[in-house]
Amino acid sequence: MKRLTTLFAAAALLVAGRLSAQEIQNFQRSAPLVSPELTATTITFRLRAPQATDVRVQPSWLGYGPEAAEAGKMTKGENGVWTKTFDRPASELYTYTFSVDGVSTLDPANIFVQRDGTRFMSAVLVDGGLGDLYKECDQAGNLEHVWYWSGTPGMNRRMYVYTPYGYDKNDKDKKYPVLYLLHGGGGDEDAWSTLGRTCQILDNLIARGEAVPMLVVMPNGNPTQRAAQTLMVPEKRDVPRGSSNFDNYASLPADIVPYIEANYNVIKDRSGRALAGLSMGGGQTFYTGFRHVDMFSSLGMFSSGLLGSLGSIGSFDAEKEMPGIYSNPAKYNKFDVIYISCGEQDERIKGNKDVVDQLRAKGYDVVWESCPGGHEWRVWRINLASFARKIFK
Amino acid sequence: MKRLTTLFAAAALLVAGRLSAQEIQNFQRSAPLVSPELTATTITFRLRAPQATDVRVQPSWLGYGPEAAEAGKMTKGENGVWTKTFDRPASELYTYTFSVDGVSTLDPANIFVQRDGTRFMSAVLVDGGLGDLYKECDQAGNLEHVWYWSGTPGMNRRMYVYTPYGYDKNDKDKKYPVLYLLHGGGGDEDAWSTLGRTCQILDNLIARGEAVPMLVVMPNGNPTQRAAQTLMVPEKRDVPRGSSNFDNYASLPADIVPYIEANYNVIKDRSGRALAGLSMGGGQTFYTGFRHVDMFSSLGMFSSGLLGSLGSIGSFDAEKEMPGIYSNPAKYNKFDVIYISCGEQDERIKGNKDVVDQLRAKGYDVVWESCPGGHEWRVWRINLASFARKIFK
Numbered sequence: 001m002k003r004l005t006t007l008f009a010a011a012a013l014l015v016a017g018r019l020s021a022q023e024i025q026n027f028q029r030s031a032p033l034v035s036p037e038l039t040a041t042t043i044t045f046r047l048r049a050p051q052a053t054d055v056r057v058q059p060s061w062l063g064y065g066p067e068a069a070e071a072g073k074m075t076k077g078e079n080g081v082w083t084k085t086f087d088r089p090a091s092e093l094y095t096y097t098f099s100v101d102g103v104s105t106l107d108p109a110n111i112f113v114q115r116d117g118t119r120f121m122s123a124v125l126v127d128g129g130l131g132d133l134y135k136e137c138d139q140a141g142n143l144e145h146v147w148y149w150s151g152t153p154g155m156n157r158r159m160y161v162y163t164p165y166g167y168d169k170n171d172k173d174k175k176y177p178v179l180y181l182l183h184g185g186g187g188d189e190d191a192w193s194t195l196g197r198t199c200q201i202l203d204n205l206i207a208r209g210e211a212v213p214m215l216v217v218m219p220n221g222n223p224t225q226r227a228a229q230t231l232m233v234p235e236k237r238d239v240p241r242g243s244s245n246f247d248n249y250a251s252l253p254a255d256i257v258p259y260i261e262a263n264y265n266v267i268k269d270r271s272g273r274a275l276a277g278l279s280m281g282g283g284q285t286f287y288t289g290f291r292h293v294d295m296f297s298s299l300g301m302f303s304s305g306l307l308g309s310l311g312s313i314g315s316f317d318a319e320k321e322m323p324g325i326y327s328n329p330a331k332y333n334k335f336d337v338i339y340i341s342c343g344e345q346d347e348r349i350k351g352n353k354d355v356v357d358q359l360r361a362k363g364y365d366v367v368w369e370s371c372p373g374g375h376e377w378r379v380w381r382i383n384l385a386s387f388a389r390k391i392f393k
Numbered sequence: 394m395k396r397l398t399t400l401f402a403a404a405a406l407l408v409a410g411r412l413s414a415q416e417i418q419n420f421q422r423s424a425p426l427v428s429p430e431l432t433a434t435t436i437t438f439r440l441r442a443p444q445a446t447d448v449r450v451q452p453s454w455l456g457y458g459p460e461a462a463e464a465g466k467m468t469k470g471e472n473g474v475w476t477k478t479f480d481r482p483a484s485e486l487y488t489y490t491f492s493v494d495g496v497s498t499l500d501p502a503n504i505f506v507q508r509d510g511t512r513f514m515s516a517v518l519v520d521g522g523l524g525d526l527y528k529e530c531d532q533a534g535n536l537e538h539v540w541y542w543s544g545t546p547g548m549n550r551r552m553y554v555y556t557p558y559g560y561d562k563n564d565k566d567k568k569y570p571v572l573y574l575l576h577g578g579g580g581d582e583d584a585w586s587t588l589g590r591t592c593q594i595l596d597n598l599i600a601r602g603e604a605v606p607m608l609v610v611m612p613n614g615n616p617t618q619r620a621a622q623t624l625m626v627p628e629k630r631d632v633p634r635g636s637s638n639f640d641n642y643a644s645l646p647a648d649i650v651p652y653i654e655a656n657y658n659v660i661k662d663r664s665g666r667a668l669a670g671l672s673m674g675g676g677q678t679f680y681t682g683f684r685h686v687d688m689f690s691s692l693g694m695f696s697s698g699l700l701g702s703l704g705s706i707g708s709f710d711a712e713k714e715m716p717g718i719y720s721n722p723a724k725y726n727k728f729d730v731i732y733i734s735c736g737e738q739d740e741r742i743k744g745n746k747d748v749v750d751q752l753r754a755k756g757y758d759v760v761w762e763s764c765p766g767g768h769e770w771r772v773w774r775i776n777l778a779s780f781a782r783k784i785f786k
Contacts, residue, residue: 101446119501142538169656233529
């Protein structure tokens with residue numbers, strides 16, 4: 001605000017002809033840049049870096065190889081401002097950083113910053129298509145950062161709970177279904193609501209009538225973590241990890257579902273519970289979902305590495321972990337929706353497709369979806385929207 | 394995680410003597426840095442920037458002038474890693490950025506990032522004193538991002554609601570008091586819970602028995618904003634602004650207090666309502682609090698510019714806006730706590746002290762506090778903790 005006020009004051013003095021040449025130069029140097037600037041046909045990035053010798057922009061649509069670094073080279077102009085204009089890319093939510101003499105930086109002109117694991121990136125939403133699903137909807141649901149006692153690992157942990165627009169704490173008669181939504185490796189309880197755009201996707205789908213109003217519960221699935229490391233909470237290192245990450249998801253039926261059902265106006269049987277996750281969370285969904293067939297009515301597994309390995313690597317023995325999954329499918333074949341997806345450029349795709357074939361061969365009705373993309377958020381946002389449209393109907 | 398795994402694998406190979414010189418060099422280049430590194434007597438910052446010619450660190454305890462820039466100069470060492478070690482500063486929450494050839498960047502080795510208005514900064518908590526109040530407490534309250542209909546400006550708006558550890562939605566018999574807490578100019582509903590450390594301060598004070606369990610409600614006080622601009626929500630530009638910012642706070646008694654009292658287990662009379670704010674929010678507190686003496690029982694005004702101008706500039710006519718505040722103090726002198734504070738290096742201090750004198754001369758019991766610091770968060774965190782200790786007792 002102070003900067004804007006200064007700018008307007010300087011602009012007024014400029015018009016009044018009361019500034020010296022030096023003052024005008026100072027004013028030009030301090031004028032805030034517009035970056036990124038989106039027009040109907042172009043997108044332009046700008047960074048003021050008069051002392052730098054090599055400045056590049058790395059937008060996510062270019063990818064991350066040496067060719068992308070070359071394509072992102074910016075040109076130095078007046079007042080030390082570096083500029084690069086691209087054709088306007090397809091409607092999407094993109095991330096980008098600048099590289100200034102080899103060091104990655106955010107765009108100081110852009111307040112829209114997103115975190116992916118330990119990295120922070122500037123973001124830009126190109127609207128007019130798919131990206132519209134990721135924009136704030138005027139009918140927005142709430143997001144709660146909830147601490148709950150998790151008896152399974154024995155610690156207070158944080159999860160995020162989305163309640164849809166119109167959810168009324170006081171209206172105990174209106175009951176909502178719940179989607180339990182799990183993050184991937186390197187993620188945490190914050191991931192789905194930031195780069196995953198869960199709140200915006202659900203708000204928009206519900207407002208358009210494409211999904212039913214539902215709660216979305218986003219726990220932290222890292223066995224030793226109480227909460228996202230952005231909170232600087234020391235990890236609980238003495239948590240027994242057992243044989244794998246998936247053991248941790250004993251916590252879901254034991255701690256999380258009971259907490260949600262005690263504290264929210266939700267449907268308390270399997271018809272009102274769905275489970276989905278990406279990557280590690282997709283494996284947790286497969287493992288936990290099939291082992292608790294009486295708890296969840298729909299399962300969504302996005303880009304699962306577990307399924308990816310099942311078909312092509314074979315390190316996980318599904319029949320051993322879920323006895324009868326293939327030999328006695330009637331025991332498990334009770335789901336309304338079994339949804340499996342993977343990006344076309346994700347190396348996990350073959351294994352996931354193999355599992356789809358194996359399940360279908362045993363009579364399971366599996367929805368299989370793929371779309372362009374690797375092991376990345378643009379795929380998982382599409383998966384979430386697609387899965388949310390199908391469940392609780 | 395992938396990076397850590399790679400590192401451990403490389404370390405194992407190093408120990409086993411299986412890496413070539415080139416491979417060792419690659420490993421050293423990619424090894425993650427520790428920054429900041431805190432010891433009992435020092436703090437060290439590190440940044441890898443082999444191509445850069447001038448790298449500085451700007452920690453908040455140095456201030457922001459040319460001397461600070463000089464004091465922050467880093468030294469280039471092996472592998473292009475720049476380093477700077479300082480004596481360990483007093484226990485506090487500090488922010489810092491790096492300057493790489495004149496461009497400001499975050500510390501890529503540090504996941505603890507905080508926003509102040511439009512700026513993002515790396516942060517470091519130096520514990521062992523005051524800073525301990527700003528650390529996560531194991532008994533943590535929840536934080537809700539709540540959208541509510543604000544009839545006054547006519548739009549859905551977002552506010553944050555903190556509920557203390559142990560707050561139970563289902564226990565309607567247990568009623569909590571509520572602190573309404575307002576941000577300053579350039580801030581928004583997100584400000585108090587990030588750099589303001591509201592959740593951690595309340596969690597720690599309540600756990601220590603120094604404050605009573607209370608809710609804290611943090612609305613957005615910018616008249617045209619629906620929510621923090623990090624959400625990329627278009628501002629509602631047609632909102633009538635009236636004569637000043639303070640008109641907007643018609644929204645507090647008309648929209649916000651009724652919403653909270655309809656949706657939370659709270660005390661519904663003035664004994665259970667306090668109002669406080671920093672800078673612009675301090676002015677809003679003074680204006681709204683005195684005009685609604687039957688609504689709030691305690692007021693906290695931190696570094697208020699309005700009060701700052703009252704005494705020394707005199708642009709705001711308190712007697713005109715609140716008829717009788719000085720001529721008929723019995724009408725207003727019903728508060729349990731009137732708390733006014735300002736940093737010792739804040740230019741607003743004289744005006745604030747003058748108002749304290751004027752109010753005291755009319756018989757108001759005013760708590761006046763000051764501490765080292767300018768117009769900045771380290772002062773307001775101390776003010777919040779101090780005010781929270783005094784209210785609802």
